[in-house]
Amino acid sequence: MEAQENIENEKKYNKWIVALSIIIPVAVAALFGIKLKDFGVDIEPLTFLPPIYATINGLTAIVLIISVNAIKKGNRKLHEKLNKFAIALSVSFLLMYIAYHMTSNSTTFGGEGIIKYVYYFILITHIILSIAVIPFVLITYVRAISNNFLRHKKIARITYPLWLYVAITGVIVYLMIAPYYA
Template identity: 70%
Template sequence: MQKEVLDDKKYNKLIVALSIIIPVAVAILFGVKIDVELPVFLPPIYAGINALTAFVLVMAFVAIQKKKIKLHERLIKFAIALSVLFLLMYIAYHMTSDSTKFGGEGITKYLYYFILITHILLSILVIPFVLITYVRAITNNIEKHKKIAKITFPLWLYVAITGVVVFIMISPYYV
């Protein structure tokens, strides 16, 4: 039985809105400081979430290569949930703690900032890609879904992996 292809255009306004609102809200909340001490140190936790997200994305890729569509779907939903959880923890940490300065020197410093800047820029860029890819899947526009997923997957994977790398590189400088 062939599923009906639904119109994914009705989601465009929501995708555009979320793609703007999320980074703007993060930027605004980044400037808000709350005098609360969190019961846990969040950076290793959200770095772990990034690592798990990368693993789940690779598992989702393997699942779809093996034509395990339901497993792929569940894994992608889990990856999205992990990304949302990461974002919430990231915001909570930066609202309650001062930013840590990287203390490395020389080429390490330039490498760190290259990874950090590309991580931040691509984490903003990947939002509409993830949303569009997801919408094309749930509306059964599978050919369009496959086309954009070929872009979304490496972007999202890069963001997840570099989130871990950034944490590892800056972790010696946490106070």
């Protein structure tokens, strides 16, 4: 009976999960192409943001690793706090990423040869998985707050490596393109 009740608690969040999983990538894509200067907003390019949001990606990866270690040691409260922190970090990253791209021109990768293909492989997988991980993070979180820990654990085994990959590759993409920032 309790398991069914937990699933019912999850279901009330499904519309939000679907909506956010669509709205976030669409909004990022739309805002990525908008420059505030085009709307008469006189703002200096926020060129200081990339190293900050790359650091946030790195911190997210560290927090995720510590979080998994905490739950493996049975420390559910720490695990919960760290995952909430990881979500907050990801939201902070996203806001800074959008702000940067709304005020600055995109930087073109200048590497040549095999490194160019490596860069674009990492970049493309990073982008695709950063979109794909959104519903996984939301579902994993909802299952936890709905006290459906068996289902939470099952999906967390998928969410964790995806989210970790996105966080780590975010740092790698930054490090690879940093020499080409204007």
